Amino acid sequence: MRSEVSIPIDNSDPRDPAARCDRCGREGTIARAVRHTEPPLVLRYCGDCWPVAQEELEERQRDVQEQSKEAHRAWVDVSRRNPQAAPPAPQSPPGWSSASRSWYDVRKFLTLIAQPTQGGPAATSAQLAEIAAEIRATAIEMDGPMPPDVEEFLARHPPSP
């Protein structure tokens, strides 16, 4: 059986001032989404389109994963009934990764860590300070001015002396 494919983390700068947004056609993109097919499918988005584009991609990925789970369940059924004649296991769908310089993503992330899932560990103050440091380090590359709630978060987690 095929093992899980590891998804490379995309840390490179997603900004491309010369590229056109795949959604509205505007020049100047701040986000990139990559579907890990062979060859990879690379999509670029401007700051205005990225939040919506991201939702659409996530929704599409959920559908694809749902279909894949069903295909796998069907395959398990068949291979249980007749192990000799079973076809090869269906492959899992290619994953996505994305990178952006969008405050939307930072705010989404901050909301997420502010409400840890039930039973899940809350971020420690050291982790929060680390996140604040990362936000400070990339603030200059971000699309548009820093939103007030992000400023507040940084004020609550000042750089260590």
Ligand SMILES: [Zn+2]
């Ligand atoms: Zn756009």
